[in-house]
Amino acid sequence: MTRRGxxxxxxxxxxxxxxxxxxxxxxxxxxxxxxxxxxSEAWSLDFSHARPQGAGQGWWTAGVNWMFAR
Known part of the structure; x- marks a missing residue:
């Protein structure tokens, strides 16, 4: 199975x-x-919506990103 983007x-x-x-x-x-x-440089919030090509149900995603150390 090939995954790409x-x-x-x-x-x-x-x-x-x-x-x-x-x-x-x-x-x-x-x-x-x-x-x-x-x-800040240490954390961010993500909000996105994805949808398959053609027919299909889309979905929402929310995420928190945290950088522990540089």
Whole structure:
């Protein structure tokens, strides 16, 4: 099973980053759009929506990212 993808990230404002992604989970391709709130250098919050290509149910994702040490 081959998994692959590509993403484009851009800094919308000093603390906001946008994400556009295409990925294949080995069964079919999906598209994702999301926002990342950068609270500090150590942590951020992610919110995104993904949808499979063609017919199918999409899903929302929320995440917390924490960097323990540099």
């Amino acid at each position: 590509a993403a484009l990230e851009w800094l919308v404002a000093p603390q906001w980053q946008g994400v556009a992604e295409w990925f294949d989970d080995g069964e079919r391709g999906h598209r994702r759009l999301g926002l990342r709130f950068i609270a």
